Amino acid sequence: MxxxxxxxxxxxxxxxxxxxxxxxxxxxxxxxxxxxxxxxxxxxxxxxxxxxxxxxxxxxxxxxxxxxxxxxxxxxxxxxxxxxxxxxxxxxxxxxxxxxxxxxxxxxxxxxxxxxxxxxxxxPQGLGCDGEDRFRGRGVSYCATCDGAFFRDRTVAVVGGGNSAVEEALFLTRFARKVYLIHRRDKLRADFVLQKRALENPKIEALWTAQVREVRGEDKVEAVLVDFADRQETREIPVDGVFLYVGxxxxxxxxxxxxxxxxxxxxxxxxxxxxxxxxxxxxxxxxxxxxxxxxxxxxxxxxxxxxxxxxxxxxxxxxxxxxxx
Ligand SMILES: Cc1cc2nc3c(=O)[nH]c(=O)nc-3n(C[C@H](O)[C@H](O)[C@H](O)COP(=O)(O)OP(=O)(O)OC[C@H]3O[C@@H](n4cnc5c(N)ncnc54)[C@H](O)[C@@H]3O)c2cc1C
CATH class of the missing domain: 3.50.50.60 (FAD/NAD(P)-binding domain)
Known part of the structure; x- marks a missing residue:
């Protein structure tokens, strides 16, 4: 050529x-x-x-x-x-x-x-929120299969409500102590079987009508700032990692x-x-x-x-x- x-x-x-x-x-x-x-x-x-x-x-x-x-x-x-x-x-x-x-x-x-x-x-589609780019590879991840093992006994957040988000939240329970599943609606889009499995898992806590506004930390991820639409409240939730499955x-x-x-x-x-x-x-x-x-x-x-x-x-x-x- x-x-x-x-x-x-x-x-x-x-x-x-x-x-x-x-x-x-x-x-x-x-x-x-x-x-x-x-x-x-x-x-x-x-x-x-x-x-x-x-x-x-x-x-x-x-x-x-x-x-x-x-x-x-x-x-x-x-x-x-x-x-x-x-x-x-x-x-x-x-x-x-x-x-x-x-x-x-x-x-x-x-x-x-x-x-x-x-x-x-x-x-991979991101959220575009403050801190996402800064902490990419230092706590912000788009792949639980790849990075999940780095979060043994830690607390992580998974953002999204579709099959990928729920599957990966379940996968992360193998390593993490606690997994927040943060979704902007009041119910998940994932298949019913997956939803049931996730919502029954004691390590997973779903946060509804919730949107991550900012990923915070010094050198690595330490927390996410989350807006809750239903109660018009904003909370800082301590986490060590954030997995984004928004598309x-x-x-x-x-x-x-x-x-x-x-x-x-x-x-x-x-x-x-x-x-x-x-x-x-x-x-x-x-x-x-x-x-x-x-x-x-x-x-x-x-x-x-x-x-x-x-x-x-x-x-x-x-x-x-x-x-x-
Ligand atoms: C942050 C991160 C960490 C990951 N960690 C792991 C891991 O630890 N282990 C693991 O196995 N997997 C990991 N993955 C997943 C892995 O990277 C992908 O599965 C793999 O790279 C897919 O390879 P691919 O060649 O199909 O596509 P890609 O890696 O997406 O490569 C496609 C290439 O095509 C180019 N391209 C796109 N459009 C055009 C166009 N129109 N013309 C010409 N070129 C174009 C792109 O620039 C890109 O270089 C990770 C993914 C991410 C995002």
Whole structure:
């Protein structure tokens, strides 16, 4: 892949275009490039994805003492480059035109790919309240599976009322001494079974019609300031951590006209990660999947690369150097 032209026609076309340079996209690049597929990754920012914002990852295999999120993804990137993948950063996919090749339009031009893997992940939605950004990674978290174990015998707050919030509140009771479930309405939106389980759990206390106005502390989270709409009262509640589940936005807007998605915008695929368009696959957090974790995103990246490789070989675009069975 050498250059691009602004407009609909790509100047150069690569075998495989991978959109997104997080764990899913970079693992796909490792597998594809190692198999001899000409691979180009387009990343809207710097490579790394969500995990690059995590100070410590303790559940990715191979690192018994944990590893920095940024450091881990730098290793993914180096491995992809080592096998010959090309990576272009600050290149955001803005539009997708299906065809042969498929075309992806960015701010600087149009890229062609005989096969495409969409691995654009998601952006966790925050509350936007005072202190949220300041304490991100120092008590404010968007992932109980990732950070729950840091709160053994501590008090935490979970904000939200949907399935994710309630599931994660239940999960946190394995570690935390007490879990406040803070919800802005007077009843939860989560499935009834989950609600029942949470509300019957002695470690969980639900705070209704409650909105977090501020996350407070010196160097780390020490309390949340909560407005209670029903009694027009504001209370400071001491907590050691705050888990926010007020929504997730998959980065799939640019393919919403052409790919099948669920109501929330997560891409629907077959179990082999094929989308409704031939030669287009989706992997990782942008896909409707059961686990939003690095190990899972990486596994899906590997599977998507394998499937894209087979597709390219069957289409006569390239011959694979490495058998994927
Ligand atoms: C704070 C935090 C801590 C976490 N801790 C852990 C942990 O300890 N362990 C664990 O297993 N998981 C953890 N996770 C979850 C994990 O980070 C995600 O499950 C994983 O990163 C998903 O990988 P992905 O490649 O599918 O998506 P992402 O990581 O979201 O990567 C997608 C990439 O695509 C790029 N992109 C988006 N749109 C476009 C576009 N239009 N064009 C080009 N590029 C685009 C993004 O910039 C991003 O780099 C954590 C998440 C967060 C937010």
């Amino acid at each position: 050498t250059g691009v032209t602004v407009g609909a026609e790509p100047v150069a076309t690569t075998d495989l275009l991978i959109l997104g340079g997080g764990p899913a996209g970079l693992t796909a690049a490792i597998y594809a490039a190692r198999a001899g597929v000409k691979t180009l990754v387009l990343e809207r920012q710097m490579t790394g994805g969500q995990i690059a914002t995590s100070e410590r990852v303790e559940n990715f295999p191979g690192f018994p003492d944990g590893v920095g999120g940024m450091e881990l993804l730098e290793l993914f990137k180096q491995q992809a480059l080592h096998f010959g993948a090309e990576i272009r950063e600050i290149e955001e996919a803005e539009d997708f035109v299906p065809g042969a090749p498929h075309r992806v339009v960015t701010g600087s031009g149009t890229y062609g790919g005989h096969a495409v893997i969409i691995a654009t992940g998601l952006d 997730q936005r998959p980065n799939t807007g640019f393919v919403k006209e052409v790919l099948q998605m669920d109501q929330s915008g997560f891409i629907m695929t077959t179990h082999l990660l094929a989308t409704n368009l031939a030669g287009v696959y989706a992997a990782g957090d942008c896909r409707f999947n059961p686990m939003k974790q690095v190990v899972w995103a990486a596994a899906e990246g590997a599977l998507a690369a394998q499937q894209a490789g087979k597709y390219l070989e069957e289409a006569g675009v390239c011959r694979l150097d490495v058998e994927h069975d």
